[in-house]
Amino acid sequence: TxxxxxxxxxxxxxxxxxxxxxxxxxxxxxxxxxSPDIVGVDLVRYVIKDKPYIWCDSGRYKVVVLDCGVKYNTLRLLAERDMKVVVMPATTPWEEIDKEKPDGILVSNGPGDPAAVPYVVKTLSNLIEKYPMFGICFGIQVIAQVLGGRTYKLKFGHHGANHPVKDMKTGKIYITVQNHSFCVDINTLNESDVEITHINLNDNTLEGIEHKKFPVFAVQFHPEYAPGPPDAVYLFDRFKEVIEKNKRD
Incomplete structure (x- = not known):
């Protein structure tokens, strides 16, 4: 061993x-x-449902979860925050999502190479200026591509429940759950549009971004935990706050 x-x-x-x-x-x-490699392979299609479904049919705010391999605890945490949760497969055309007129969109975690799902990038490209958006893990990787970034495969991925991440705005350190083999190349993001919000303290890789003009933010780690530390669950509260502010504006 x-x-x-x-x-x-x-x-x-x-x-x-x-x-x-x-x-x-x-x-x-x-x-x-x-045996097949995971680079260039679309694994998302193997883990999503064929049709949209309603996870929670009551709530003050309507959120579409773009399912790339979503975890149930993500859906539960949204429902606990007074959100009606509509789950739509990652293959859903953007027009169908737009018809839902959601108050916000959550782009979920998922498996495989984020560069192998151009259909997701295309969908988000048509929605990113219209709705508040929160990306988790795979979600940050596809959102970053919409914003001009590129992804790459890590030498060895981040896996486990004890990864230290620094919030660049507050200086706080969070212990996070991570499970990814790919990452966003921090040097490919346009600093005039995108703010770096979180950094991995083990290897200085990108862990979080926020758009400077649109109500869009995303993280590489898993704030939904379960199992793992709940340090970053506050991001779901922040998503709700972003939605509320966007509705007021």
């Missing part, structure tokens, strides 16, 4: 295989090499 840990630390994430029975080392290695 220690040898494998050192290898991954030095060389980064890599393909691996677990085999039973007697097989030659050469054949096993060949099978591993032939």
């Amino acid at each position: 220690r040898e494998i840990t050192v290898m991954l630390r030095d060389k980064g994430a890599m393909k691996a295989g677990i085999f039973t029975g007697k097989q030659s080392i050469k054949k096993m290695v060949e099978k591993v090499k032939r």
